[in-house]
Amino acid sequence: MNSVVNLQNVSHQIKQKSILSNITFSIPQGEVFGLLGPSGSGKTTLVKLITGLLVPAGGTVYVNGERMPSLEQMKRYGFMAQSDALYQELTGKENLEFFASIYRLSKQRKKQRIKEVLEMVNLVEDSHREVEKYSGGMKRRLSLAAALLHEPELIILDEPTVGIDPVLRQSIWKELNRLKDNGVTIIVTTHVMDEAEKCDRLAMLQDGEIIALNAPKQLKAEIGADTIEDVFLHYGGASK
Amino acid sequence: MNTWTITRRILLQFKRDKRSIALMIAAPIFVLTLMWLVLESGEDELKIAAIDVPEAFEEQLAEKEEVNLIPMEESKAKSEMADAGLDAFVLWENGEPSVTIEGSDPNTTSDVRDLLQKALGSESRAMEIEFLHGSEDLGLFDYIGPVLIGFFVFFFVFIVGGVSLLRERTQGTLERILSTPLKRSELVFGYLLGFGLFTIVQSFLIAAYSIYVLDMFMEGRFFYVLLVTFLLAMTALSLGTLLSAFAKNEFQMIQFIPVVIVPQVFFSGLFPLEGMADWLQAIGRVMPLTYGAEALRGIMIRNESFSDFQLELYVLTSFIALFTLLNISALKRHRRI
Known part of the structure; x- marks a missing residue:
């Protein structure tokens, strides 16, 4: 199978403290891959290794078969960071125009894509307001819009739905599933259990190690648990 | 780009x-x-007391705008200077000038010194000064x-x-x-x-x-x-x-x-x-x-x-x-x- 992301024995330390150890997995095209784990388990570090913002201390990260970091691959993914990386003084639209320019979208396509993503995250009416006047949820949505602007074939989302109300969260997941049907690969980190169930496959992360990796249904079936939470407690507790 | x-x-x-x-x-x-x-705010006026000075000298100083020349008794001049009310006094002893400067502000001190030196040296020929830079x-x-x-x-x-x-x-x-x-x-x-x-x-x-x-x-x-x-x-x-x-x-x-x-x-x-x-x-x-x-x-x-x-x-x-x-x-x- 055609794997979009491939991690081989990846480990990472920050100031001698081990953050991730021995992570190996690969994600095929068109999969929604979830990273579930409590805060401090290494989710964000793992995401940064995949984006090439960090270089692993050990092992290798490949995206589309190319070793990261690579500027070529950076064109092809869309990244939504955990913090809302937006320019507060600029309006929502100006933020999107800035990111679209960096990805060198043509004038026409830029205009069209900005309209599309604003509609998708329901921010059309507020697009002319400055971001500093946005609520937390609106900023989150704008960050997501910025990540989807250039129609990337791989989308990496770090805690995308924090602070977003349930109705909008559902519509965002609908959109993600639509993208997936078009062959887009999606990596999403979360610490919300019910969100984890929406992923095709789920990697459970604790203390920098993957304690379980499978489709949510199978994870539950294997140990006869009712919820993902039970699965996590089962493996997490056993590892100690 | x-x-x-x-x-x-x-x-x-x-x-x-x-x-x-x-x-x-x-x-x-x-x-x-x-x-x-x-x-740049205009220079402070210099308050100078004159004690028994020759008339010619007094006239010459009085012409200058920045000088406030006051004829005074020596004792009064000393007490006024102690209260920082005077910048300097000029005293004539045996036909020779003697100058006492208050001295707590270096800028005032150098202004007074320049001024009095020019005034007292006026008998010798005035120097022509030209500036290469500035003015x-x-x-x-x-x-x-x-x-x-x-x-x-x-x-x-x-x-x-x-x-x-x-x-x-x-x-x-x-x-x-x-x-x-x-x-x-x-x-x-x-x-x-x-x-x-x-x-x-x-x-x-x-x-x-x-x-x-x-x-x-x-x-x-x-x-x-x-x-x-x-x-x-x-x-x-x-x-x-x-x-x-x-x-x-x-x-x-x-x-x-x-x-x-x-x-x-x-x-x-x-x-x-x-x-x-x-x-x-x-x-x-x-x-x-x-x-x-x-x-x-x-x-x-x-x-x-x-x-x-x-x-x-x-x-x-x-x-x-x-x-x-x-x-x-x-x-x-x-x-x-």
Whole structure:
């Protein structure tokens, strides 16, 4: 199978403290891959290794078969960071125009894509307001819009739905599933259990190690648990 | 080019951030005006008591506008001076003048001494004094003015430039734009260009205000002043953005002021350097403001031509190149490639 992301024995330390150890997995095209784990388990570090913002201390990260970091691959993914990386003084639209320019979208396509993503995250009416006047949820949505602007074939989302109300969260997941049907690969980190169930496959992360990796249904079936939470407690507790 | 994308964004942010514009243009103009008011406000009148002086001498002094000559008893003069009510008194003993000066303010002291020396020496032939540079009216404000223009531009660009790249880091946008195909060098050059365009306007307004409104002494070409001020601003920007990499937040950025900015004032020629120890002078030679101030003073007071101050220009340009390269490499901490 055609794997979009491939991690081989990846480990990472920050100031001698081990953050991730021995992570190996690969994600095929068109999969929604979830990273579930409590805060401090290494989710964000793992995401940064995949984006090439960090270089692993050990092992290798490949995206589309190319070793990261690579500027070529950076064109092809869309990244939504955990913090809302937006320019507060600029309006929502100006933020999107800035990111679209960096990805060198043509004038026409830029205009069209900005309209599309604003509609998708329901921010059309507020697009002319400055971001500093946005609520937390609106900023989150704008960050997501910025990540989807250039129609990337791989989308990496770090805690995308924090602070977003349930109705909008559902519509965002609908959109993600639509993208997936078009062959887009999606990596999403979360610490919300019910969100984890929406992923095709789920990697459970604790203390920098993957304690379980499978489709949510199978994870539950294997140990006869009712919820993902039970699965996590089962493996997490056993590892100690 | 993504450089231009960054530049456009910075200019747009400037447009929205009226406060930063004010800090970079209005603040230097305000402080320069204050300096001008303080330094140029008419000299204090000198209060001098005359005790039994010859009439001719008394008449000669009384002619001078800045002197308030009061005939007085010796005892009264002494007690008044003790209360700092008198700047000096002149006493005639056996046909020889004797002068006592109050002496707590060095400026007043030298004014009184100049004045009395001229008056008392008037019997010998008056000296003709010609000036190679400047003129008799060249005041303290004119002398330190060029340094002040350079300093204020340097200071405010350093702060605003450093803080804006720092904020890019603290609000997460630095990481965000580095997760795009943007090159590190494009980011740094975008900053230089965006701020560069803005500092041209800033330099123009500050220099024009100082020279044409505050009437700062100016012999040389305005374009040269602009050129040096602009290069100084770019040095401040590249240094500020470089140092912002070593600050965790805005407060730590402010902590660089006493370390990086204040020492430059002392070595930039505001105080004469010639008498200092060699190693002290060497400290001044690694500071950008020293070269900027020297070039500005040369142009404004001595009407230097390009060949006279070109060395300073090359040094400033090298500073900019050095800081910029270091900056591009410091960004490696955020992304390896």
